Amino acid sequence: MSALFSKLVSLLDTEPYRLVVAVVVIVSFVALNAAYLVWVERKGAGRFQRRPGPTEVGPAGLLQPVADGLKLMSKQLIVPAGADSTLFRAAPLMVMAPVLMSLAVIPFGRGLAARNLNVGLLMIFALGSINVMALMLGGWASRNKYAMMSAARVVSQNVAYEIPMLLVVITLAMVTGTMDLNQIVLQQAGGFWHWNLFRVWVNPLMPVTFLIFYICMLEETNRAPFDMAEAESELVAGAYTEYAGMGFGVFFMAEYANIVLGCSLATVLFLGGWQSPFGLLPGVGWFLLKMYFLVFSVVWVRWTFPRTQFYRLLNLSWKILIPVSLFTLILSAAMIKLPAMIKLLRALL
């Protein structure tokens, strides 16, 4: 029996099967997370406001996502008259697809990545920028001036925050010396003081870098307090105004899928991925624990802070985050090259 099992496992590890398994696992992981993070969000919102949250559908409201999904699927997909129907239909897919593709390089555990690319970090950010374009297209293709305007807001917001995020990631790539996410995790083995978050002897501002990454992650996923694009409490749905049924549903799922991706990336880059904080029993459980803690903190932030104003949002990026992240970049460059520079100076003198 166990021989058969191991044979099956080795068969699944060979090429075409591995691909299929990875696709199935990632798609189901994302779909399940997107559905149940809505439940987590609603329960969390309830708890933060001292309400019970959803309770009626299933035990503790656990079937609520199923009910929501059925409701959205039973609705008609309307393409507004005069809208660019191809782009209008393509936009939700273009928001969802990059997330699924990015998750292919995330190492969930030792050797537990669909593809172990040596430029995984680069690939995630390359695909991540498609997201913004897709939202822009979605807003533009709906032929609705409000959708168009909020799409423009999404773009200006996301462009402003892409810069500090990338600067922070460059800092991190300099510190780790690699763009291979698996290597980055392996470097952080042996206890939480080895995590990139606490690598203060390489760059004393590492915790600040994490904070900038976290803020930018909140912003890139259009989460409160940076949710001007959607602003569900006063606008209809921002760039998604004209989307009905599952078209909106896919955007909604993509938002949560992006949160999962952002938190996974933060875990891999700063919190040691699947490494245990005490050097014991590294494994996929630690990864999920850290990732879901970050996801919880995203919900926590949303139900704590009110939305910022639009110019404050841009001010935060251009006046604080970009200068600080540039400073950390220069600082870590100097710290890394310092020994070599001292050696060079000694040789010269």
Next chain:
Amino acid sequence: MNAVTEIYTGFKSLLIGMRVTIGQFFKPAVTVRYPHQTLKIPLRYRGHIELVGNPASGKPLCFVCKLCERACPSDCISVDGVKLEGDKRKSVTSYKLDFTRCSLCGSCVEACREGAIRFSRDYNLAGLAKEEFLMDLVQRFQAQQAEAKPEVRSAKPEVLAEQKRETANVSLNPTP
């Protein structure tokens, strides 16, 4: 330097906010899960009026003096009764309340010398048709009696005594 202190105080206040919300997160919910749980309705609650029974005979105290009918400014009460053989007073056979016009002013309750009507504590009064609010309080009274409650709701002095006993009205009261 100004900017640095601003960032520092701003960040600190954000953390304080986060601490406040996480504190609330672990406290119990303050809401009442309405259809499953209901709050105890205060004795002074003004629902629509209902007939008060005589605890001895189990019949309404009302003897069709029609003072309530005359006291009603909205003209929404009409009472009818018959004099039964051997009784000194009339007994009520129909007590029609048009609740669509009632403004819950309470003039009828004040006018009643016998204490034969009082405010009910019924507030689940949603309906699909206007006719549901053209109530016959005698039928309602009989239905209540048929439910065979051992405690027969009593006249005014005892209500006041009950009121003194039940001061805390906020306790949760799960409905069956």
